[in-house]
Amino acid sequence: MRCWYDFHIHTALSPCGDNDMTPNNIVNMAKIKGLDAIAVTDHNSVKNAKAVMDAGSLIGLTVIPGMEIETCEEIHVVALFPNIENAVFAGDQVAKHLPSAKNRPDIFGEQLIMDKEDNVVGYEEQMLITATDLDIFEVFSLVKSAGGVAYPAHVDRHSYSVLSNLGFIPPELDTKFIEISKNVTDVNQYVANKNLEKYNLIFSSDAHYLWDISEKIHGFDVEQPSVEKIIDFFK
Numbered sequence: 001m002r003c004w005y006d007f008h009i010h011t012a013l014s015p016c017g018d019n020d021m022t023p024n025n026i027v028n029m030a031k032i033k034g035l036d037a038i039a040v041t042d043h044n045s046v047k048n049a050k051a052v053m054d055a056g057s058l059i060g061l062t063v064i065p066g067m068e069i070e071t072c073e074e075i076h077v078v079a080l081f082p083n084i085e086n087a088v089f090a091g092d093q094v095a096k097h098l099p100s101a102k103n104r105p106d107i108f109g110e111q112l113i114m115d116k117e118d119n120v121v122g123y124e125e126q127m128l129i130t131a132t133d134l135d136i137f138e139v140f141s142l143v144k145s146a147g148g149v150a151y152p153a154h155v156d157r158h159s160y161s162v163l164s165n166l167g168f169i170p171p172e173l174d175t176k177f178i179e180i181s182k183n184v185t186d187v188n189q190y191v192a193n194k195n196l197e198k199y200n201l202i203f204s205s206d207a208h209y210l211w212d213i214s215e216k217i218h219g220f221d222v223e224q225p226s227v228e229k230i231i232d233f234f235k
């Protein structure tokens with residue numbers, strides 16, 4: 001079947017994510033848009049992933065637990081995991097590699113931890129919107145050690161992307177996929193200009209607001225849109 005997806009969505013846990021990005025708002029909006037599968041990818045944390053997965057399962061929407069990890073080169077990497085346990089394991093590792101600074105909600109925004117009924121059950125104190133001390137290779141191997149898949153996020157962006165910060169994708173980087181943002185209007189031309197033909201392209205919204213969640217326009221063929229099968233697709 002064709003699986004319509006959006007694999008880069010922030011919840012209210014990300015300080016830059018709107019507080020309306022609650023588990024039920026996200027999954028219901030994705031369902032209205034006609035998507036089959038989404039991924040929750042908060043900055044350097046998976047603490048809302050379980051709540052969104054639970055909300056998704058109630059309405060038959062597949063939710064992949066994920067994370068947007070920032071490397072020490074300030075490159076954003078999308079990480080997707082085969083189950084919540086592995087995601088939590090990876091999240092705990094990433095937390096150890098963040099600076100000890102606390103979030104400043106007045107400057108960066110709140111970091112809300114929610115349950116599957118959209119109740120706020122806590123506030124993450126550790127500042128999430130910052131770089132880890134892991135380089136891009138270390139981030140990829142951390143994700144792999146947790147059974148997940150990683151690929152560079154929004155490679156076309158002028159900041160926080162592998163192309164903006166390194167100038168190229170290291171050939172030895174273990175990735176078959178790259179994410180292209182919606183800012184690219186002529187994808188074929190972009191890919192040709194940047195010599196990115198060898199990569200498979202993933203298109204996701206990087207939604208921080210409900211209305212940014214993707215329309216039903218990007219899909220791939222998969223036996224069934226379960227978390228496991230989707231992770232297999234990436235491998």
Ligand SMILES: [Zn+2]
Nearest residue numbers: 068076153160
């Ligand atoms: Zn990003």
Ligand SMILES: [Zn+2]
Nearest residue numbers: 008010068206
């Ligand atoms: Zn993002």
